[in-house]
Amino acid sequence: MSAADFFDAMYAQADGDEAAVPWQQAISRQLIGDWIAQFDSARHHRALVVAAGLGDDAARLASRGLDVVAFDQAPTAVEWARQRHDGLTIDWQVADLFDPPSAWLGGFDLVIDVFTIQSIPPDRQAEAVTSIKAFLADGGTLVAVALVHDGTSEPQGPPWPLHPATFDLLTDGLDEHSHHTEAAGPTVSCHRVELRRAR
Secondary structure, X not given: OOHHHHHHHHHHHHOOOHHHOHHHHOHHHHHHHHHHHHOOHHHOOEEEEEOOOOXXXXXXXXXXXXEEEEEEOOHHHHHHHHHHOOOOOEEEEEOOOOOOXXXXXXXXXXXXXXXXXXXXXXXXXXXXXXXXXXXXXXXXXXXXXXXXXXXXXXXOOOOOOEOHHHHHHXXXXXXXXXXXXXXXXXXXXXXXXXXXXXX
16 A cells, blocks of 8 residues: 555545544644744745645644645545635645655745654655755745654654654754754654755
């Protein structure tokens, strides 16, 4: 079963019950919600939400006046999100992180990624990082929330918390504007990092 089929089946099995979608209640929801509630929306115009799930982050950004594109590889998630946030103008798309529309590359001054990379097996996580960073325009902001393990042992997934070296790839070449960390277990921490690309 492909990753797209796996996640689409999970959303389908939830059958409209948000509580049955595990990541809806994850620590990431509060961390990204707090950031969106306080960020300077005047600095940003066009946002991309990576692996948008049920669309809460996209809805918050649209409510702040941004032009928002939100995508997920699971068609069921995209349709569910569209219905949940029917009153908002959001461009919902079914797309593959590893084969996105070429027009998206460098096309967004705000990119939001929450718990996407850790949903991907470790052997493709570096590729996922590269793909996410490629969406960011010059002068743009990337906000990512990720679980990171301490590097002492490879976790069994999914999810697969990032190796510290993979997290370093995410920040490499970008300016770190803020970094918030919370413990998520004996060897795992949850990071929210705000990164900016130089103009």
